[in-house]
Structures are given as C-alpha cells and as structure tokens.
Amino acid sequence: MDLKFIIFSVVKIALAIGVLHAIAAYAVLVERKVSAWIQDRVGPNRVAPPFVKYIPIIGPVLTRWGVFQPLADGLKFMLKEDFTPAGVHKAYFWLAPAIAIIPSLLVIAVIPFGSYMGDQKMVIADLNVGILYTFGIVSLGVYGIVLAGYAANSKFPFFGGIRSSAQMISYEIAMGMSVIPVLLIAGNLNLSTIITWQAQHGWLVIYAPLSFIIFLVSGFAETNRLPFDLPEAETELVGGYHTEYSSMKFALFFLAEYSNMAAAAGMMTTLFFGGWTLPFWGLDQPAHSIGIGVLQIIIFLAKMCALMTVFIWVRWMFPRFRYDQLMDLGWRRFVPLALVNILVTAIVLWAKS
Amino acid sequence: MIVNRKPLTFWERLYLPAIVGGFKVTFRHAWRTLFEGKKVTMEYPEQKWTVPEGYRGAPYLVRDQEGSTKCVSCQLCEFVCPPKAITITPPGPAGRLADRSNAEKMPQEFEINFLRCIYCGLCQEVCPEEAIFLLKDYSITGHSRQELIFNKEKLLSLGGVHAGVQKWKHKAEEAKEQEDFPVKV
Numbered sequence: 401m402d403l404k405f406i407i408f409s410v411v412k413i414a415l416a417i418g419v420l421h422a423i424a425a426y427a428v429l430v431e432r433k434v435s436a437w438i439q440d441r442v443g444p445n446r447v448a449p450p451f452v453k454y455i456p457i458i459g460p461v462l463t464r465w466g467v468f469q470p471l472a473d474g475l476k477f478m479l480k481e482d483f484t485p486a487g488v489h490k491a492y493f494w495l496a497p498a499i500a501i502i503p504s505l506l507v508i509a510v511i512p513f514g515s516y517m518g519d520q521k522m523v524i525a526d527l528n529v530g531i532l533y534t535f536g537i538v539s540l541g542v543y544g545i546v547l548a549g550y551a552a553n554s555k556f557p558f559f560g561g562i563r564s565s566a567q568m569i570s571y572e573i574a575m576g577m578s579v580i581p582v583l584l585i586a587g588n589l590n591l592s593t594i595i596t597w598q599a600q601h602g603w604l605v606i607y608a609p610l611s612f613i614i615f616l617v618s619g620f621a622e623t624n625r626l627p628f629d630l631p632e633a634e635t636e637l638v639g640g641y642h643t644e645y646s647s648m649k650f651a652l653f654f655l656a657e658y659s660n661m662a663a664a665a666g667m668m669t670t671l672f673f674g675g676w677t678l679p680f681w682g683l684d685q686p687a688h689s690i691g692i693g694v695l696q697i698i699i700f701l702a703k704m705c706a707l708m709t710v711f712i713w714v715r716w717m718f719p720r721f722r723y724d725q726l727m728d729l730g731w732r733r734f735v736p737l738a739l740v741n742i743l744v745t746a747i748v749l750w751a752k753s
Numbered sequence: 754m755i756v757n758r759k760p761l762t763f764w765e766r767l768y769l770p771a772i773v774g775g776f777k778v779t780f781r782h783a784w785r786t787l788f789e790g791k792k793v794t795m796e797y798p799e800q801k802w803t804v805p806e807g808y809r810g811a812p813y814l815v816r817d818q819e820g821s822t823k824c825v826s827c828q829l830c831e832f833v834c835p836p837k838a839i840t841i842t843p844p845g846p847a848g849r850l851a852d853r854s855n856a857e858k859m860p861q862e863f864e865i866n867f868l869r870c871i872y873c874g875l876c877q878e879v880c881p882e883e884a885i886f887l888l889k890d891y892s893i894t895g896h897s898r899q900e901l902i903f904n905k906e907k908l909l910s911l912g913g914v915h916a917g918v919q920k921w922k923h924k925a926e927e928a929k930e931q932e933d934f935p936v937k938v
Contacts, residue, residue, distance in 0.1 A: 437783040440793040717775035 424658035425470035438716045444469040482647035492551035497652035500544025504659035506537045511666045512592045514697035515686040530591040542568040552644035560640030564631035570730040575618035577738035578611045581745035595675035599684035605672040612672045619664040627718040665707035676700040804889040811890040813912030821853035823884035826860040830876035838869035863905040867893045
C-alpha cells in the first residue's frame with residue numbers, strides 16, 4: 401500500500417465518478433432528444449447561458465441541440481425546495497437516496513475502462529472475482545428503492561418499492577445465470593482477463609448471443625427502464641418509489657437510475673463487446689503510449705454510449721409490461737432459457753476439450 | 754361486445770416481430786423529424802399559427818370609415834358581459850358630444866378588464882352600433898394587473914378602423930333608395 405497507488409487510485413476514482421456523472425447528465429439530454437425525435441417533436445432547444453449567443457454559428461447550434469440543458473436541470477434541482485412530507489420516517493427518508501446511488505457508483509470500480517496509461521492499469525480495482533462483486537453490489541441497489549418506498553409512508557411509493565423488490569430479485573437470477581456461459585467460455589471471473597480473451601478469440605457476443613439477449617433484457621429490468629419500469633410507473637403509481645421526494649434527493653434517484661444504466665452498459669461492453677479493444681489497427685493490445693491509452697478509453701466510452709442509446713431508444717418503443725407478464729417473462733422464460741444455455745455451452749465445451 | 758382474442762402463434766410469442774416493428778416505427782419517425790423536417794410541433798414565439806376567420810380573440814373598440822368613435826355609450830355590452838369585464842363611464846348630461854354627426858353621445862371612458870374577459874363575444878353580438886369586435890389577438894399579457902385593464906384610447910388604437918361593416922353608410926344608402934322608391938323613369 402504505497403503512496404503512489406493511493407494517489408493514482410484516488411485520481412482514477414475521481415475521474416471515473418466525474419465522467420459517470422457527466423454521462424448520466426447527458427444521458428438525460430439524449431433521452432429527451434431521442435424521445436422528441438421519435439414523437440415528431442424538437443426537444444430541448446432554448447437553454448443557453450447569456451454569453452453563448454455572441455459566439456457565431458457554434459453558439460446557436462449548441463443551443464439548438466440543447467447542450468446546456470443538463471446544466472440548467474442540475475441548477476434547478478439544487479435550487480428547488482427540499483420538501484419533507486409530514487408522515488415520513490425521517491432517517492430512512494434521508495438514507496434511501498444515498499443507498500440508491502452508492503451501488504451504482506461502486507459497480508464501475510471493477511469495470512476496466514482502458515488498458516494502460518503509462519504503467520497504470522485503467523481499472524480502479526482489478527479484482528479476480530470481478531463479476532461476482534458486480535452482482536453482489538447490484539443487488540444492493542434494490543435496498544435504496546425499497547427503503548424509499550417504505551420511508552415515504554404513502555401508498556404509491558410503497559407499491560413501487562414492493563414491485564421493485566420482486567422484480568429486481570427475480571431478474572437478478574436470470575441475469576446471473578446468463579453470464580455463466582460467458583465465464584465458462586472465457587474461463588475466468590476477472591474482467592480484464594475476459595477482455596484479453598476476447599481480444600484473442602473475438603467478441604463473446606458471437607459465442608454467447610443468447611446470454612447477451614438475456615443479459616440485456618434483465619439489464620432493462622434491473623435498471624428499472626421501460627418496458628420494465630414498474631417501480632416508477634408514472635401512469636399507475638404517480639411517481640413510484642420517488643413520489644414523495646423533491647430537489648436533490650429526487651435528483652439522486654434520477655442520477656442513480658442513469659448511473660445504473662451506464663454501469664449496465666459498461667458491464668455489457670466488457671462482457672460481450674470486447675471492452676476497450678477493437679479487432680483492428682492493433683487496438684486489441686494493451687497500450688504502450690498515452691495516446692493509444694486515451695484512444696482505448698474513448699473506444700470503451702463509445703461502445704458504452706452506443707449501448708446506452710439502445711436503452712434509451714427501447715424506452716420510447718414499447719409499452720410497459722403488466723406485472724404478471726413481467727414475472728412470467730422472468731421466471732418462466734428467462735430462467736429456464738438461461739439454464740438451457742448454461743447446459744448447452746457446458747456440453748459444447750466438454751465435447752471440444 | 755366480446756372481443757375474440759386469438760392465441761398468439763409461436764413466432765409472435767417470441768416477441769421478435771414486435772421488437773423489429775417497434776424499431777422500424779421509431780426509426781422512421783426519428784428519421785422524418787431529423788432529416789425531412791416533418792415535425793408536428795411549432796416553435797411558438799418565433800413561428801405563429803395563422804388565426805382562422807371567425808376566431809374569437811380580444812374584444813376591441815373600432816372606428817368607422819371616417820375615423821370617428823362608433824360607440825354611443827349605450828352600455829348594453831356592459832350589461833350583457835357575463836364576467837363583468839366591461840366598465841363604461843357615460844358622458845353625463847354636460848359631457849362632450851359625440852365626434853360624429855349621427856350619434857348623440859360617446860363614452861367618456863371605456864374599460865375592458867382582460868383579467869376578467871372570457872372572450873365569449875356577447876358584447877360583439879349585442880352592440881347595436883357594431884362598435885366592438887372580437888379581433889384576432891390571443892396573447893394578452895402584462896406585468897401587472899393594472900396593465901391589463903385597457904382604457905378607451907388603447908382599445909380604439911388596437912381596434913383600428915373596421916372597414917367591413919359600415920352601418921351608417923348603409924343606412925344612408927338605404928334612406929336614399931327609400932327617397933327614390935317610386936322609380937323614376
């Protein structure tokens with residue numbers, strides 16, 4: 401535990417969390433823009449700080465694309481009244497947003513977002529049980545939501561919390577089992593090693609497409625995104641578990657949702673799309689120069705953003721599942737399918753060896 | 754009525770056709786909005802819709818073709834106005850005369866409170882002199898309550914000359930026709 405390790409770890413953590421928050425903020429903008437386009441609208445196109453209009457050409461274009469909207473949104477959240485309703489359980493009410501956002505930030509600790517910068521590995525914690533750690537942390541995310549639903553002491557948040565607990569627990573099983581074939585093929589739990597394996601043999605999405613589909617759909621369910629956003633369900637439950645929250649506390653839930661999404665997209669990139677590698681121009685080898693290192697981080701972020709766009713796109717495509725349909729899909733389709741997937745993969749690997 | 758629900762085929766139960774269809778529809782709409790400019794919304798303060806004929810906008814006082822006040826302060830509109838938005842101060846026995854020859858008087862003050870006005874158009878319907886019309890203004894805003902109470906001058910300037918209906922001109926023509934009634938050959 402030397403000083404250099406601590407300093408570089410702190411820098412990496414700060415950068416990773418900063419970038420994650422920026423991505424979460426701009427994911428909200430992308431969400432609004434994409435939804436607008438799909439619904440034949442324009443989307444946010446007004447907000448700009450006063451000096452922007454003096455910049456020729458670029459200024460109006462940036463305003464039109466709503467680039468400053470997340471800043472305004474953030475400011476709005478900070479300046480809003482932080483209202484605490486009368487009947488809430490105060491301690492839990494304060495605790496819930498924090499518990500909701502912490503797991504989503506912890507997950508990125510094991511995701512390798514680049515190869516090397518100098519002699520520093522571009523992953524905060526290169527655990528050899530990377531995926532198990534991820535699942536352990538992700539399952540904590542439900543506590544924040546359940547606690548929020550309970551603490552609000554009102555019907556609709558409570559329903560949201562209950563739904564969320566059932567939904568997230570059932571889909572975690574399918575999600576966990578969908579990854580096992582990946583581990584069988586790659587033969588390791590360490591995410592960096594899985595990426596190295598993919599650099600040599602090709603992306604795992606080709607080897608285990610069914611795993612990817614189950615993981616993707618479970619990812620929608622885990623991050624409470626439509627078509628599985630039953631815990632929020634604006635049309636049925638007012639606002640679901642965060643009905644009673646306002647101001648920055650609400651913003652934390654919001655941020656947690658988008659950070660979760662980013663983390664899920666990052667996980668998928670790592671497990672199925674070769675992480676920071678690209679199969680040509682020698683980009684599948686660990687970087688020897690700073691430039692290549694940065695390029696590989698950009699590759700990782702690009703893949704992640706592409707997957708997040710899929711998350712966002714799907715949201716504006718499908719209606720919400722009914723609760724029994726959700727459970728049916730989770731338990732009676734995905735769990736057996738994932739089991740068969742494991743079995744078939746194991747048999748094929750056994751026959752090959 | 755009983756809706757006959759067909760059991761889904763295996764292909765449909767895979768959700769795949771629905772997913773592909775969803776991607777197609779959403780992509781088509783996003784493409785049209787982005788690249789073909791087929792958005793359905795209007796960017797309001799910069800773009801404005803064309804107000805259709807017969808639209809009931811804000812009621813304003815109008816002038817006749819000679820530019821004189823048409824209102825004769827009969828107070829029918831004040832009486833009929835459902836939200837009591839109109840307040841007329843009549844000139845009184847010693848007040849100013851009307852600024853046109855065929856009217857006895859004109860209002861000393863005429864106020865419409867646009868905080869109260871409901872744009873019903875009863876004032877226009879009831880007016881015997883055709884002096885008040887619902888024009889096409891629909892965005893009446895102000896910074897204070899006082900600002901939204903329009904007085905006579907403001908109403909007249911906003912209403913302008915209404916060339917469409919010229920009651921007294923027509924009356925005069927009618928009277929002339931009456932005089933000429935037994936058609937002289």
